Amino acid sequence: MLTAESVPRPARIPSAAGDWRQTAACRGLESTVFFSPDRERGQDREKREKKAQQICHNCPVLRSCRDHALATREPYGIWGGMTENERRRHARRIRREHCTSSNVALSPVACALSDR
Numbered sequence: 001m002l003t004a005e006s007v008p009r010p011a012r013i014p015s016a017a018g019d020w021r022q023t024a025a026c027r028g029l030e031s032t033v034f035f036s037p038d039r040e041r042g043q044d045r046e047k048r049e050k051k052a053q054q055i056c057h058n059c060p061v062l063r064s065c066r067d068h069a070l071a072t073r074e075p076y077g078i079w080g081g082m083t084e085n086e087r088r089r090h091a092r093r094i095r096r097e098h099c100t101s102s103n104v105a106l107s108p109v110a111c112a113l114s115d116r
Contacts, residue, residue, distance in 0.1 A: 025058065049083050
């Protein structure tokens with residue numbers, strides 16, 4: 001099993017005090033674990049995503065990372081243990097729920113986009 005301790009880490013880049021990224025399990029790891037190289041498909045992509053998700057699994061800031069990715073609509077990479085596709089599916093599900101909810105009014109355009 002791949003762990004944050006088993007992967008060599010490059011020098012740390014300072015960030016703002018209190019930033020959740022300072023205690024992330026992925027801090028200092030190669031970004032290629034979390035972001036796909038060009039033309040990566042199929043089993044290679046699935047294998048890399050599983051490695052990234054293993055690192056995220058016990059991360060102390062998993063929820064903050066996931067919330068950030070969902071709030072900013074991060075289009076690429078593994079964030080908070082979620083793949084790009086998982087985040088898109090989650091966003092569509094939330095939009096659909098809001099469109100069918102009687103207490104939340106979204107524009108017709110936003111509701112139409114939830115079916116994509």
